Amino acid sequence: MITVVIPTIGRASLADAVPAGVPVIVVEDTERRGPAAARNKGWRQARTPWVVFLDDDVVPAEGWLEAVVKDLADLPEDVGGSQGRIEVPLPEGRRPTDAERNTAGLADADWITADMAYRRSALEKVGGFDERFPRAYREDADLALRVMAAGFRLVKGERVTRHPVRDDGFWASVRFQRGNADDALMRRIHGPGWRSLIGAGGLLPRHAVTAVLGLSAVALAVAAAGKGGGGATRGAARKGGSARNRAAGAALLAGTGWAALTARFAWERIAPGPRTPAEIVRMLVTSVAIPPVACLHRLRGELRERW
Incomplete structure (x- = not known):
């Protein structure tokens, strides 16, 4: 009835992601073409009516196979996909860090391929994943929107899959801003209202203001x-001094605005967390870096889509 497809980049966690008792196709992305291309390669090898996509860093809960079979059994033909319930185990006894909260957001996300089953006929109808999405970001939301646009419904099942929190390092939140380039592709494919279609928010407008104020x-x-110049007349020198004073005042105003927005962004990330010295330092440093980096990646994406 089902085949499991797991794209991987060689994480050690892969062993825990592979469920027992069911055909599994593991596709190693050796060419680093991205999970969209790897999943396409996997599902096209499958011959079952349903293909269940799992990520290589999740852990299917006990009884997962029985639960997924129950989720998919007797679904009407107009149901093209079924999402599993994602649980993110968080540490006890302290508040979660910014990285842990970001991962915990997967529990409320719609149609993510951490555990997402698609009817093979639906995948065939829309052509599978769009391989122009080069990373694990938006490629699952794009597929879901195209499947629904093709006339299928998507539902949520009762099976449970756990997604542990990874330690991706100090600069992880800055590296994740690369996904802003893919948002440009989402806008091109699904129109300016695509965020409302998948229930996604975004801070890019505020980041843009912050970056402009900082550069200004x-x-x-x-x-x-x-x-x-040394040979300038006294009148010219007075005019030059007045212009410099105006520039200094404008610089102070722009700098104050940049500092206020940066402080707000940093506090929004610090306040819900454990507020340890290490976490505070990371939030302060990365909150300075994220706005311009996010804007640069979005600009890169927009230029890529135009040319």
């Missing part, structure tokens, strides 16, 4: 620090 503050400060 630097540029104006450089202009204010400039000196007029």
Whole structure:
């Protein structure tokens, strides 16, 4: 009835992701083409009516196989997919970190391929995953929207899959901003209202304001620090000094706005967490870096889609 497809980049956690008692196709992404391409390669090898996609860093709960069979049994033909329930185990005795909260958000996300079953006929009708999505980001939401646009319904099952929190390092939240480039592709495919279709929020408009204020503050400060030529007349020198004073005032205003928005962003990330010294330092440093990096990746994505 089902085949499980798991794309992997060679994580040691793969062994825990493979369920027993069911055909499993593991596709190693050796060429780093991304999970969309790997999943396509996997499901096209399957011959069962249903294909269940799992990630290589999840752990199906005990009794998962029986539960997924029950979830899929007797579903009407217009149901093209069924999502498992994702649980993210968080540490006890302290508040979760920013990274742990981000992972915990998977528990409320719609149609993510941490555990997502699709009817093979639905995959065939829409052509599977769009391989223009190069990373594990938005490729699952894009597929879900196209499957629903093709006339299928998506439902949620009762099976449970756990998604442990990984330690991706100090700069993980900055690296994750690469996904902003893929948002440009989502907008091109599904229109400007795509976020509302999948229930996704976004901070990019605020990040853009923060980045513009920061760059403006630097540029104006450089202009204010400039000196007029040595041969300038007294009147020209007065005009130059007045211009530099205006630039200095504008730099102070822009810098204050940048600092206020950056402090707000950092506190939004610090306040719900454990507030340990290490976590506070990481949030402060990465909160400075994220707005411009997010904007640069979005700009890169927009340019890629235009050309």
